[in-house]
Amino acid sequence: MRICLLCILLLSAPGFAAADAPGPNVIVIFCDDLGYGDLGCFGHPTIRTPRLDQMAREGQRWTQFYAAASVCTPSRAGLQTGRYPVRSGMCGSGYRVLFPDSKGGLPPKEITIGKMLQANGYATHAVGKWHLGHLPQFLPTSHGYDTYFGIPYSNDMDTAKDVPPWKEQFADPKSAYWNVPLMRGEKIVERPADQTTITDRYTQETIKHIRANRDRPFFIYLAHNLPHVPLFVSEPFEDVSRRGLYGDVIEEIDASTGRILDALREEGIAENTLVVFTSDNGPWHMYKVQGGSEGLLRDGKGSTWEGGMREPTVFWWPERIRPAVVMDIGSTLDLLPTIAAISGAKVPSDRTIDGVDLSGVLLRQKPSKRNDMIYYYGDEVFAVREGPYKAHYKTKTEFVGQKEPTAHDPPLLYNLEHDPSEKYNIASAHPEIVRQLTERKEAHEAGVKRVQNQLSLR
Ligand code: MG
Numbered sequence: 001m002r003i004c005l006l007c008i009l010l011l012s013a014p015g016f017a018a019a020d021a022p023g024p025n026v027i028v029i030f031c032d033d034l035g036y037g038d039l040g041c042f043g044h045p046t047i048r049t050p051r052l053d054q055m056a057r058e059g060q061r062w063t064q065f066y067a068a069a070s071v072c073t074p075s076r077a078g079l080q081t082g083r084y085p086v087r088s089g090m091c092g093s094g095y096r097v098l099f100p101d102s103k104g105g106l107p108p109k110e111i112t113i114g115k116m117l118q119a120n121g122y123a124t125h126a127v128g129k130w131h132l133g134h135l136p137q138f139l140p141t142s143h144g145y146d147t148y149f150g151i152p153y154s155n156d157m158d159t160a161k162d163v164p165p166w167k168e169q170f171a172d173p174k175s176a177y178w179n180v181p182l183m184r185g186e187k188i189v190e191r192p193a194d195q196t197t198i199t200d201r202y203t204q205e206t207i208k209h210i211r212a213n214r215d216r217p218f219f220i221y222l223a224h225n226l227p228h229v230p231l232f233v234s235e236p237f238e239d240v241s242r243r244g245l246y247g248d249v250i251e252e253i254d255a256s257t258g259r260i261l262d263a264l265r266e267e268g269i270a271e272n273t274l275v276v277f278t279s280d281n282g283p284w285h286m287y288k289v290q291g292g293s294e295g296l297l298r299d300g301k302g303s304t305w306e307g308g309m310r311e312p313t314v315f316w317w318p319e320r321i322r323p324a325v326v327m328d329i330g331s332t333l334d335l336l337p338t339i340a341a342i343s344g345a346k347v348p349s350d351r352t353i354d355g356v357d358l359s360g361v362l363l364r365q366k367p368s369k370r371n372d373m374i375y376y377y378g379d380e381v382f383a384v385r386e387g388p389y390k391a392h393y394k395t396k397t398e399f400v401g402q403k404e405p406t407a408h409d410p411p412l413l414y415n416l417e418h419d420p421s422e423k424y425n426i427a428s429a430h431p432e433i434v435r436q437l438t439e440r441k442e443a444h445e446a447g448v449k450r451v452q453n454q455l456s457l458r
Pocket of ligand 1: 032072280
């Protein structure tokens with residue numbers, strides 16, 4: 001009798017929403033440095049991605065979906081918080097990402113998707129690359145995730161001692177060349193991490209959580225370390241792709257995604273699970289053929305040209321999402337409010353949230369509430385999009401290794417829907433549109449409160 005009374009008291013307590021509002025499960029699969037043109041369903045001619053292609057046919061393939069930044073750390077901060085990373089201090093003018101000697105990380109007061117859903121009764125699991133701080137107070141377990149298993153930063157960081165010169169390392173990569181830790185919770189369980197099996201082990205960990213939580217709502221954030229260089233694949237995927245090693249890596253990620261969807265179907269919970277597949281930034285051209293492809297877009301990782309931030313994105317939720325190719329604008333910034341809307345969780349109301357709720361597009365064939373995008377380079381606005389138009393105030397083209405940005409006054413203007421490759425500057429024909437975009441830029445900048453730059457802390 002006492003137990004029953006306790007149950008009633010718990011269930012009626014404020015904040016204990018799980019029992020009366022069991023939302024759908026959510027899995028976010030987040031690749032590292034995957035280009036817009038690297039999947040079969042986004043046009044790659046020699047990489048086979050049958051499982052992702054099928055996922056896209058069964059769900060929604062978004063063609064104008066943006067990461068929050070063009071490099072790893074700020075992009076991840078934007079996804080997790082629904083806020084441009086400048087608001088959390090997770091971007092800056094010096095260091096562009098966190099490194100193994102960094103002392104900073106995502107500030108504890110930030111609310112991640114994990115934290116939001118944990119408070120709503122979800123089981124929350126982070127698997128893979130975190131890159132929002134590797135010190136205990138910044139790890140996933142301090143940011144709303146029940147468990148963590150993964151490499152806490154990029155797979156090329158922390159070069160080991162006595163390794164071959166840089167070029168040779170990448171010509172024939174071995175896990176031992178990079179002294180990256182594999183962590184479970186806050187403990188290092190393997191170092192250097194065996195990267196040849198990392199995609200497979202992340203997949204197994206994800207499937208373990210799916211099976212263990214089949215009877216309660218869960219959120220899994222699966223952030224692959226690959227296809228960020230150095231490239232590694234497990235034995236069954238060696239030399240399978242016509243695209244070479246980079247293609248092998250993508251084909252293993254494709255198969256991994258298929259295994260995860262299969263596990264959801266086997267457990268009978270596919271119809272109650274939203275799966276999102278996307279990436280953190282565009283392809284890394286510095287590594288030439290070991291980097292990916294932006295397809296018909298311009299430039300790649302690190303750049304505010306489209307190839308740096310527009311990502312191949314698929315939403316899947318059988319019986320709920322009506323299959324479509326969505327050409328409206330969306331962003332990883334929108335995942336937090338969208339997941340809040342479908343799960344009944346509360347979007348934080350005490351801070352600026354830049355994301356918008358996309359559930360109307362996913363579930364009700366409504367137009368996207370997002371009509372703009374701000375493109376940051378570090379903590380500076382380089383470009384602004386509104387509707388089909390994008391104005392560049394500064395550019396720095398990573399593909400040609402440009403060292404210093406070029407300022408544009410008047411700004412460059414492109415119609416991204418007519419000209420997705422950003423080839424034809426139309427600024428002189430549309431001064432009124434340039435003025436409107438500049439007003440949008442200035443209004444955004446006026447609304448940003450600068451905080452401590454976490455990336456510069458050493
Ligand atoms: Mg990346």
